[in-house]
Amino acid sequence: MAGHSKWSTIKRKKGALDAKRGKIFTRVIHEITVAVREGGGGDPDANPRLRLAIDKAKSVNMPNDNVDRAIKRATGEIKGDEQYELTYEGYGPNGTAILVDVLTDNKNRTVGAIRHALTRAGGSLGENGCVSWMFDKKGLITIKKELIAEELIMEKALELGAEDVSEEEDLWEIICDPKDLHEIKMGLGADVALEMAEIQHLPKSRNPVSGAAAEKIIKLLETLEDLDDVLDVSSNCDFVDTE
Numbered sequence: 155m156a157g158h159s160k161w162s163t164i165k166r167k168k169g170a171l172d173a174k175r176g177k178i179f180t181r182v183i184h185e186i187t188v189a190v191r192e193g194g195g196g197d198p199d200a201n202p203r204l205r206l207a208i209d210k211a212k213s214v215n216m217p218n219d220n221v222d223r224a225i226k227r228a229t230g231e232i233k234g235d236e237q238y239e240l241t242y243e244g245y246g247p248n249g250t251a252i253l254v255d256v257l258t259d260n261k262n263r264t265v266g267a268i269r270h271a272l273t274r275a276g277g278s279l280g281e282n283g284c285v286s287w288m289f290d291k292k293g294l295i296t297i298k299k300e301l302i303a304e305e306l307i308m309e310k311a312l313e314l315g316a317e318d319v320s321e322e323e324d325l326w327e328i329i330c331d332p333k334d335l336h337e338i339k340m341g342l343g344a345d346v347a348l349e350m351a352e353i354q355h356l357p358k359s360r361n362p363v364s365g366a367a368a369e370k371i372i373k374l375l376e377t378l379e380d381l382d383d384v385l386d387v388s389s390n391c392d393f394v395d396t397e
Contacts, residue, residue, distance in 0.1 A: 185210055203353070209339075264381070271374065293329070295353075297348055298324060355386075
């Protein structure tokens with residue numbers, strides 16, 4: 155999963171920049187909306203995915219009023235524009251498989267922007283199902299290796315129900331079933347600070363790329379992530395020897 159680590163590192167850096175631009179609030183509101191609709195309503199005690207989204211809101215110092223309004227808008231208690239949660243599928247350079255998760259109030263605007271970014275990079279927008287079969291939806295938790303020893307993280311994560319623990323550059327990566335993510339996050343976070351705890355599309359296998367091709371794909375993924383309606387971008391790339 156070396157490619158995942160490379161892209162995760164880029165996304166962490168982008169997250170810091172997004173926070174400075176204020177864009178992170180928009181992303182968190184999107185996550186709250188998706189959590190309410192997909193995770194089972196607006197009660198965080200009964201909706202683990204919503205608890206994760208609220209934790210993220212707190213971590214970026216989003217005011218409680220903003221969180222409450224986002225939840226009420228998602229449940230319909232506060233009326234607003236209808237929004238659609240969608241996943242677009244396509245191909246980047248070198249046959250790269252790409253998934254783009256969005257939340258939008260204007261499907262035509264969003265699909266047009268995604269198609270333009272893919273086409274400009276030498277890729278194309280695909281039909282539903284064309285690449286999603288290459289990915290599994292999983293919970294992903296990352297912890298800096300310097301904070302906890304390998305034996306201890308293995309023992310604790312597996313005891314809490316994680317499916318796998320792997321070493322990626324300076325991080326431990328813990329993979330789990332999405333429904334177990336909040337419980338494992340809370341169990342691990344009680345003893346050590348976590349870098350990330352999110353639900354992501356993880357590729358079943360990876361397409362190795364390097365050099366100019368890798369840089370072109372990374373630029374495309376960054377362009378897609380910067381689109382206003384985009385929640386997350388996933389690819390099956392393994393960025394080999396790319397700094």
